[in-house]
Amino acid sequence: MSPPVYATATSTPSGHAPAAIPVFPSGGPAGHRGTGSPPVVRRAVSACRTPGGAGCRSGSGGSARRASVSPLPGCGPSSPPACRIHRGGRHSAHLPRCGYPAFSPMLVEWLKEGWLLASAEMQHSELRGGVLLLALLHSPLRYIPPAAARLLTGINRDRLQQDFVQWTQESAESVVPDADGKGAGTMTDASDTLLARYAKNMTADARNGRLDPVLCRDHEIDLMIDILCRRRKNNPVVVGEAGVGKSALIEGLALRIVAGQVPDKLKNTDIMTLDLGALQAGASVKGEFEKRFKGLMAEVISSPVPVILFIDEAHTLIGAGNQQGGLDISNLLKPALARGELKTIAATTWSEYKKYFEKDAALSRRFQLVKVSEPNAAEATIILRGLSAVYEQSHGVLIDDDALQAAATLSERYLSGRQLPDKAIDVLDTACARVAINLSSPPKQISALTTLSHQQEAEIRQLERELRIGLRTDTSRMTEVLVQYDETLTALDELEAAWHQQQTLVREIIALRQQLLGVAEDDAAPLPDADTVEDTQPESESEQDNTGAVPADEADREQPEETAETVSPVQRLAQLTAELDALHNDRLLVSPHVDKKQIAAVIAEWTGVPLNRLSQNEMSVITDLTKWLGDTIKGQDLAIASLHKHLLTARADLRRPGRPLGAFLLAGPSGVGKTETVLQLAELLYGGRQYLTTINMSEFQEKHTVSRLIGSPPGYVGYGEGGVLTEAIRQKPYSVVLLDEVEKAHPDVLNLFYQAFDKGEMADGEGRLIDCKNIVFFLTSNLGYQVIVEHADDPETMQEVLYPVLADFFKPALLARMEVVPYLPLSKETLATIIAGKLARLDNVLRSRFGAEVVIEPEVTDEIMSRVTRAENGARMLESVIDGDMLPPLSLLLLQKMAANTAIARIRLSAVDGAFTADVEDAQNDESVTKDETVL
Structure with a gap:
């Protein structure tokens, strides 16, 4: 091992080392300030300090670094070359020509020991010169020779560590830089800075105007105040889905405290938000995390100013210390929470509350539940009105009231999977940003x-x-x-x-x-x-x-x-x-303010719903529903009129309170337009087929399959994953639900829909109530199609004869909750109209794809009609005839021409002797025209 480095910065004009350093008594003299410690401490610390090492700060000690450096006592000419220090730009006679010092590995060990002392025992976040001195005093002979160690014998190590802040409070290292990087204050003892280090003062933010106003949450805030004023167990836990405003609830309480609108018991109280990430950072040593948290609790309890500790995402505390091999932090909280010494507000989601809090009865009984539900569109609009001034000032734009209402209503309807008011605020913020951007940059x-x-x-x-x-x-x-x-x-x-x-x-x-x-x-x-x-x-x-x-x-x-x-x-x-x-x-390129058009544009890009559908008046769509559906659904005027009648009542909000927008049983033969009607209504009412949930009821022929619809109950496989039906409604509360081929499901499965069709709600496997009041239910069935065919010419008699047939499968109580809409078989005139429309679309596709002339002979329509009328599948057979009989011979010829890279001039479709034929003419040049024909 190479010898250690010993050097001291001399303070004498001659540049020589002092003959002796006076040692003060262990009590320490009074009045010595300067660098914040007595002279012997300062000299000993500077003796152990290396250029650029720990404790050297920019802007301080520059003269010391420029001063000449002499060896410590005990480092003479016979010492190793490592003890020689380059000074004054000249090389010592005993130093190699390279001129660089060779640092000893013991320097790293000294720094390590100092860092462990600073972080583990003194709760410092940085390594200071005084801490290095304490580490040196612990094992002086390990790092310095006996001659230098004797200089430190007069320092009382325990007293220095105990009164560390007193000795160093005016030191340059104790200055805490402010936001501008300038020294603004002093660093206090670690026991006094745990709250400042691991928590943020929300009340100070409210006092400085950095919090947004909180509206429509007076009841929840009042409930929190009642709980906080208890003598014991004065700890509310705020539970709600993500985005409903749990943190805003605490901000509202802070605003009330600043405004003095709280009881005397809570006045002049600080709400401190715990930063759990900072509390855990660097606590790799076993027990360090628990030590920090215990110190934090002690500060909160003994604080001269009453403190309420706010723990966001409180479920992360449970098992936090246990993951690092220590105690569970929640076990440290329980005694203080029960005695009322530590006022704590926790916030978490419902799923995490059930997963962590409810399973720990000892912890859950120390908290009082405060439920935070999602506000409706009207309440969200009020919240946005309160925030509009903040966003107007931030973006420099004007927001009209129509935009606020549109942000609440459109986000509630089209942004599934998120909660109000969070999603409405995001939409409004994005629209404001776009308006501000378009004023200065190209759209x-x-x-x-x-x-x-x-x-x-x-x-x-x-x-x-x-x-x-x-x-x-x-x-x-x-x-x-x-x-x-x-x-x-x-x-x-x-x-x-x-x-x-x-x-x-x-x-x-x-x-x-x-x-x-x-x-x-x-x-x-x-x-x-x-x-x-x-x-x-x-x-x-x-x-x-x-x-x-x-x-x-x-x-x-x-x-x-x-x-x-x-x-x-x-x-x-x-x-x-x-x-x-x-x-x-x-075209809308620049707007002077944020209006509902900007809101609709944001929603359209996020969801894919057409912009014109969002901007369209919903009432005009309902009133013109017969026209919209009549353009695509042919031959079902009676069914369309029945649907229109009931949907008008629902949209006018004249239906019985609590019922969904509609529950319709579409009964009739196959292939007459039942499913197509539902698809068109999903686009007209909600803006797209993505708002249609289709469930094939033939997959639920067993009684136990009901768990797939609403989710598995507790204790069964799949619990917590949700059901196909309930999750679809919960994620898309404004949508259409299609229960296809309902007669093939087990009768007990249909018992789920009693409450959904009557009360507008249903419970899932986890016990949550799913709101169905904005859902339109459609059930399709082939039951009674013989009766419908026989009485197609007499609709009034058909309804009376059809009811007993349906009652044989559906229970009367369920059947009474639905509106029966019969679909009539398609007439020849209706089939001819549908065939003409299909062939017209095929003509457009061929022209746009190949740029050729398309000729479809009348015999094609006659042949398709003859094949469709021989079957009992209505228009569904039409697709089979076109795709399976008419298009294959044409497709073969087109693929051959494409393989030969030949331009196509004309495409001709015909029917001869009950077989479809296709002719394709190509023109390679003006003089040569070839013709290919195939028959199927």
Whole structure:
């Protein structure tokens, strides 16, 4: 082992080591401050300090580092070369020419021992010079020679460790830098900084205005105050799903404390949020985590200012210490919680509460449950109104009330899997950000077209090179890309012009609004400068000022002189708004404020629901339901009228309270449009087929399969995973549920739907109530189709005859909770209409795919009709005939032409002697035309 390094920074002008260092008595003299410790401590610490080592801070001790360095007593010329230190830029005669010191491994050991002492015993987060001295005093002869060790004999190690803060409180190392990096305070003892180190003062944030207002949670906050004012077990646990506002509940309590709207017992109380991650960080030594937590509890209990400890995600505390080989932290909490010494507010989700708290009866009885339910759309709107001023100030935009209502209602309906008000706030925040961005940067439509034009330019350059060197002779692709490129540039120019036009109007509208609100120009939030947007922006826009207002001379040019003086700001604002609305009808690029259109655009991108469906009035869809369904469902006017009648009542909210939007039993033959009706209603009512949950009831023919629908009960395999039906409704509370072929399910399985059809709710395997009030249930069945066929011409008699047939399978109590909608068999005229529509779609596909002329002979329709009417599957047989009989011969010919890379000129479909035929003509040149034919 190489010898250790010993050096001391001399403080004498001559640069020589002092002959002796005075040793003070163990009690220590008073009045010695300077570096925060007595002279012998300072000199001993500086004797053990190395350049760049621990304890050297930037900005302090620079003169000491520049001073000459001499060997300690005991390090003479006969000492190893490692003891020689380069000084004054000259090499010692006994030092190698390299001039660098050789550090001993004992230096690392000394630093390790100092770090263990600082972190484990003194709760310091950094290594200080005084702690290194304490480590040195523990084993002095291990690191320094006897001559240097004798200098430290007068220091009382225990007294120094006990009064460490007193000796070092004015030391440079004790200065705590503030946010600007400058020394603002002093570092106190570890026992006084555990709360500051591992917790955040929420009450201070409320006092400084860093917390948002909390609305619609007065009942829950009052309940928490009641619990906190108890003598014992004064610990509320806030339980609710993620995103319902559990943490906001505690912030609301902090705001009340600051406002003085709490009982005297809670006034001047600090709410400290525990940072469990920081508490666990670095506590790798066994027992260190428990020691920190015990010290934190002692600080909270003995604090002169009453402290309420808030533990978010409290379930992570259970087993936290046990994972590191120590005690369970919850066991440390229980005694203090029961005695009321430690006021604690815990927050967790329902699943974690059941998993951790309920299983530990000793812990759960020390907490009082505070349930936080999800607010409805009306309450979420009130919450958003309270937060709108915060987001307006943050983004510099205006938010109208329609946007707040749309954010609450649309997010509740279309954003499944998340809770209000969290998802509504996220939608509103995103819409505000987009409006603010579009004021200064090109919208995404322009960026997309710009990217497309660059891609087309690259392809054009590639094709030009291939044509130039003879790799390509066909110029058709080049011509096609050039046409597309010209169309892209034209669209890009039009879009940029529209953007600049809308941006000019928006800036003037905002300036007029600021003028009407009486906001001074200096105090108003400046809008982004148009000069920084694009170099292609017109010069007229670059002359606008930072507030977005149009210059006076430009405004005079835009409007006649006789109206410029007479038009008031309100009238001018109305004119500009009308112009902007007219432009928005074509395309929406820039908006002067956040409205429901911006909210709908965000929802549409997140969910995939078409934007026009979100912007469409729901009541207009319901009132025109017969027209919408009649365009796609042919020959079922009676069924559509029945559905329309009941859905009108449901949407008008005139149905009996508690019932779902509808429970319909669609009965009739196969292939008459029952399932297609449900698919169309899912798109019309909720915006897409992704809001349709289809359950094949033929998979539930056994009684025990009911657990697949609602989830397994406790103690069975699959408990906690949820059921197919209940999870679908819980994730999509606004949707359509289709129970297909319901007559094939076990009768006991249908018992689940008694409460769902009558009360609008059903319980899952975990005991949770699933809300079904915004669900439309559809059940399809072939029961009684013979009766429907026989009485198709007499609907009134058909209903009376059909009921006994259905009652043989469905219990009368369940049948009374549903609306029976019979579907009639398709007539020949209806089948002909459906066939014509199918062939028209096939014609469009062939033309767009191959660019050829398509001829479908009338014999094709006759042959399809004859084959469909011979079967009893209605329109379902139509798909089988087209896909299985008519298209295969055509597909064979088309694949052959595609393999030969031959252009197709004409496609002809016909039927001869009960067989479908297909002819494909290709034109390789103007003079040679070939014709292929196949028959099936």
